[in-house]
Amino acid sequence: MRHAMKFAAAVGAASLLLAGCGSKPSDTAGGSSSSGGSGSGTAFKACMVLDTGGVDDRSFNQSSWAGMQAAAKKDSSIDVSYVSSSSQNDYTPNLTAETNKGCNTVVAVGGLMGDAVKAVATKHPQQHYAEIDTASSAPNVYGFQYNTAQGGFLGGYLAAAMSKTGKVATFGGLNIPPVTIYMDGFWEGVQYYNKQKGKDVKVIGWDETKQKAGTFANSFTDLNKGKSISQSFIQSGADIIFPVAGGTGLGAGAAAQASGGKVSVIWVDTDGCVSAAQYCKYFLTSVTKNLSDPVTQYVEKAASGSFPTGNYVGTLDNGGTGLAPFHQFDSKVPSSLKSELQSITKDITSGKIKITSPSQPQ
Amino acid sequence: MTRWSERWSGLRGGGTVLVTALAFLVAMVIGAVLIAVADPDTQAASTYFFSYPWDTFSAAGRAVVAGYRALFEGAVFNPNTAANGTLAGILGPISETLVNATPLILGGLAVGLAFRAGLFNIGGQGQIVMGAICAGYVGFAWHLPVVAHLVVAVVAGIVGGGFWGGLTGWLKARTGAHEVITTIMLNYVAVYLLAFLLSVKGFQRPPYGQAISNVVEPNARLPHLLGGDLRLHAGLIVALLAAYAVHWLLTRSTLGFQLRAVGANQSAARTAGMSVERSYVVVMVLSGALCGLAGVSQILGTNSAITGDIDAGIGFDAITVALLGRAKAGGIVWAGLLFGALHAGGVQMQSSTGTPVDLVVVVQSLIVLFIAAPALVRAIFRIRATSAGVGGQQLAKGWNG
Structure with a gap:
C-alpha cells in the first residue's frame, strides 16, 4: 500500500509540474547535466544498499542515507545513490548489482546484511565495502560499531541527579545487545552517581549484573505496551524513564503527559525533540547514536583516495554517541550538573571511568 | 493436433x-x-x-x-557483465530470475491447488514461515550425514507448512471457520512466533546482537546447480517436480477429482458421497506443504539464515501468481517465471537507473x-x-x- 501511495504522490507531483509553463534553462546546461544515472567521468561513486523499511523509515536507513547526502553536498565530485531491499532475498543481488555498476564504495546498512556483505566482499576483493552496525568481516569491509553504553552512562547519571523520588526506570524493546547496551550504560551511570554522592537512587527495570532479567516490551512499535509499562514504573515511584524501544517508547511520552509533567523521559537513538516532537515537553534529553556523521566522514575520506580500514567505533569522544540538547529542560538542569557531565565524559574517554557492559564492541 | x-x-x-x-x-x-x-x-x-x-x-x-x-x-542477459566472459557474467541474470521464480512457483501451486478445491488460502506467509522455521532449525541444530541432513530438513519444512495449512483445513471442517480469516490470523501467529524464536538462545545466532538465526549447515543446503558463483539452487527442480505432481493430482487422480468436485459444487459433491470436510483438510495440508517447500527454498537455498522477513512477501505474491496462472500447474510455472524475471530485473533497474x-x-x-x-x-x-x-x-x- 505504501508503495502505491509513493507512486500516487509522484504522479500528483508531476501533474502539478506539467501545469507549469516555465522557460527552458540555458541550452548549455540542458545537454549533459543529468542528476540520475550517468555521472561525469571523474566522479566518486558512493552507493548505499538499504535494509528493508525504505529510505524514509525515520530510523537507521534514513539516518545513514542522510550521511551520504551530506557528503555529496560538501563535495560535488561525490555522486551518491541508493537501492533499497524489499526483503532479505534482495541483499545479495543488490550488493552484486552495485558492485557491477562500478561504485567506488558500497555501503551496506544494517547488521542483518552481514552474511551477504561478507560473501560478496570475499568474491570481489578489489571492491571497497562498508557496513553499518557490524564489525568488519573482511579486509575490504569497513565496519561501523557503536559503544552506546557511554551515552547511556551520561543519561543514567543525569537521571539519578534529576530524580526527586530517588527512583529511575528503563525498559527495552527486546533483550538483545543493541538494546541492553544502552540499559547497561544507564544502570552504570546511576551506580556511579550513588557512589560519588553517597546516595541510593534505584533503577527499576534493569540490572546489569542480571542480564537475563529486566523489563522488555517485546515490541518496537507497540505504543500501548510502552505506556502500560511506564505507568507501572510510575506507580512504583519512578519519575524518570529511559525507554530503549523505538516506537514503543512513545508510550513513555504518553505516560509522562498523563502524569501532568511529574514524570520525564530520556529518549533514545535520535534527538527526541526532533523525531518525536509532540512529547518534547517531557524529554529531559536523548541518548543519541550518530549514524550520519561517521558515514559522511567515511565517504569523504574514501573519495580523497584513502579508504579507511578496520572498524569505526562510535564513542563520546568522536561524537558517535552522547547526549542531545536539554531543550525545554535546559533551565532546570543545574549548571553544576552540566559541568559534572562534562568531566564524566572526559573520564570515560581517558579510561578513568571503566564501562563494564558485556555488550560493548571489542 | x-x-x-x-x-x-x-x-x-x-x-x-x-x-x-x-x-x-x-x-x-x-x-x-x-x-x-x-x-x-x-x-x-x-x-x-x-x-x-x-x-x-x-x-x-x-x-x-x-x-x-x-x-x-x-x-x-546483461552484455556488460557477459563481457567478462565468466559463467556468472553470462548466466547471472537468468540464474537470478530462476532463483526468484522458485518460491513463487511453489507458493503459486499452493494457492492454486486450494483455489481448485474452492478455498482461498491467503495463509501462504504463515505456512512459508513455519516451513522455514522447521527446515532451518533442522538445518542448523541437527548434525546429520550429507544426504540425510538435506532430506530430513526438507521433510521438516514440508511438515511445518503442512501442519500450519492443515490447521486451517481442520478448523473449517470441524467448526466451519472461514479459511480467509483463520489463515490471516495464523499468519500473525507464525510471524510473531518467528520474532520470538529470533530472541531465543539456541535459535538466535551468537553473540545475539541481531534478530537473525544460526547459519544452516552446508550438509543441509540445497546444492547449487551452476556452481558456487551463481545462486541457482536445486529448489527449482523441486518446484518443477511439485508442479508436475499438482498437475497429475488434479487431472489424473481420484483425489484430485474429488477436490475439483468439491470446488465446483460442494452440495453435489456431498450428494455424490464425497466427504467435503475431509477434502478441506487434505487440500489445506497439501497447500500448506507446498508453501512449506517455498520456505525450504528460502532457507535452504536462497538464504542461509532466518530473519524476520524470511517469507519475503512470497505468500501474497503467490496469490497473484496463481491468478495469472489460472490455477493450473503449467500456467503457474510460467507466471512464476514471469514474476521472478520482473523482480530480478527490478533489482537491476533500481541499481542502474534509480x-x-x-x-x-x-x-x-x-x-x-x-x-x-x-x-x-x-x-x-x-x-x-x-x-x-x-x-x-x-x-x-x-x-x-
Whole structure:
C-alpha cells in the first residue's frame, strides 16, 4: 500500500509540474547535466544498499542515507545513490548489482546484511565495502560499531541527579545487545552517581549484573505496551524513564503527559525533540547514536583516495554517541550538573571511568 | 493436433493466452508512463513543457528505454557483465530470475491447488514461515550425514507448512471457520512466533546482537546447480517436480477429482458421497506443504539464515501468481517465471537507473488487475469474447460464489 501511495504522490507531483509553463534553462546546461544515472567521468561513486523499511523509515536507513547526502553536498565530485531491499532475498543481488555498476564504495546498512556483505566482499576483493552496525568481516569491509553504553552512562547519571523520588526506570524493546547496551550504560551511570554522592537512587527495570532479567516490551512499535509499562514504573515511584524501544517508547511520552509533567523521559537513538516532537515537553534529553556523521566522514575520506580500514567505533569522544540538547529542560538542569557531565565524559574517554557492559564492541 | 487447434481458436477468439499477453502489454505501457513521471530529467523538462514540449518527450523516452533495458539486463542477459566472459557474467541474470521464480512457483501451486478445491488460502506467509522455521532449525541444530541432513530438513519444512495449512483445513471442517480469516490470523501467529524464536538462545545466532538465526549447515543446503558463483539452487527442480505432481493430482487422480468436485459444487459433491470436510483438510495440508517447500527454498537455498522477513512477501505474491496462472500447474510455472524475471530485473533497474523497485510491484499488480477484468482488455483491443477458462470464471464471480 505504501508503495502505491509513493507512486500516487509522484504522479500528483508531476501533474502539478506539467501545469507549469516555465522557460527552458540555458541550452548549455540542458545537454549533459543529468542528476540520475550517468555521472561525469571523474566522479566518486558512493552507493548505499538499504535494509528493508525504505529510505524514509525515520530510523537507521534514513539516518545513514542522510550521511551520504551530506557528503555529496560538501563535495560535488561525490555522486551518491541508493537501492533499497524489499526483503532479505534482495541483499545479495543488490550488493552484486552495485558492485557491477562500478561504485567506488558500497555501503551496506544494517547488521542483518552481514552474511551477504561478507560473501560478496570475499568474491570481489578489489571492491571497497562498508557496513553499518557490524564489525568488519573482511579486509575490504569497513565496519561501523557503536559503544552506546557511554551515552547511556551520561543519561543514567543525569537521571539519578534529576530524580526527586530517588527512583529511575528503563525498559527495552527486546533483550538483545543493541538494546541492553544502552540499559547497561544507564544502570552504570546511576551506580556511579550513588557512589560519588553517597546516595541510593534505584533503577527499576534493569540490572546489569542480571542480564537475563529486566523489563522488555517485546515490541518496537507497540505504543500501548510502552505506556502500560511506564505507568507501572510510575506507580512504583519512578519519575524518570529511559525507554530503549523505538516506537514503543512513545508510550513513555504518553505516560509522562498523563502524569501532568511529574514524570520525564530520556529518549533514545535520535534527538527526541526532533523525531518525536509532540512529547518534547517531557524529554529531559536523548541518548543519541550518530549514524550520519561517521558515514559522511567515511565517504569523504574514501573519495580523497584513502579508504579507511578496520572498524569505526562510535564513542563520546568522536561524537558517535552522547547526549542531545536539554531543550525545554535546559533551565532546570543545574549548571553544576552540566559541568559534572562534562568531566564524566572526559573520564570515560581517558579510561578513568571503566564501562563494564558485556555488550560493548571489542 | 487437437490441442494446437484449440489453442489457435482460443487466440483468435480472445482466449486466455491472448488476454494474458495483452494484459502484460498494457501493464508495461502504464509502467512506462510511471517510469517517465518518476524520472528527474523528465520532471525538469516538464517545467517548460509549453515552450519546448519535445524535451519532455525525449527525456521520458530515454528514461523508459533505459529502465526497460535495465529490466531486461537484470532478468535475461546483461552484455556488460557477459563481457567478462565468466559463467556468472553470462548466466547471472537468468540464474537470478530462476532463483526468484522458485518460491513463487511453489507458493503459486499452493494457492492454486486450494483455489481448485474452492478455498482461498491467503495463509501462504504463515505456512512459508513455519516451513522455514522447521527446515532451518533442522538445518542448523541437527548434525546429520550429507544426504540425510538435506532430506530430513526438507521433510521438516514440508511438515511445518503442512501442519500450519492443515490447521486451517481442520478448523473449517470441524467448526466451519472461514479459511480467509483463520489463515490471516495464523499468519500473525507464525510471524510473531518467528520474532520470538529470533530472541531465543539456541535459535538466535551468537553473540545475539541481531534478530537473525544460526547459519544452516552446508550438509543441509540445497546444492547449487551452476556452481558456487551463481545462486541457482536445486529448489527449482523441486518446484518443477511439485508442479508436475499438482498437475497429475488434479487431472489424473481420484483425489484430485474429488477436490475439483468439491470446488465446483460442494452440495453435489456431498450428494455424490464425497466427504467435503475431509477434502478441506487434505487440500489445506497439501497447500500448506507446498508453501512449506517455498520456505525450504528460502532457507535452504536462497538464504542461509532466518530473519524476520524470511517469507519475503512470497505468500501474497503467490496469490497473484496463481491468478495469472489460472490455477493450473503449467500456467503457474510460467507466471512464476514471469514474476521472478520482473523482480530480478527490478533489482537491476533500481541499481542502474534509480527507478524505484516498487515499480515492478505496480506492473505485477496491473497485469493481474487486467486479467481479473478481461472485459477491459477486450474493450481496449476490440476482441470479441469467448468462454473464459477456469481462472477467468472464478475471478469474475469470486472464490466462494
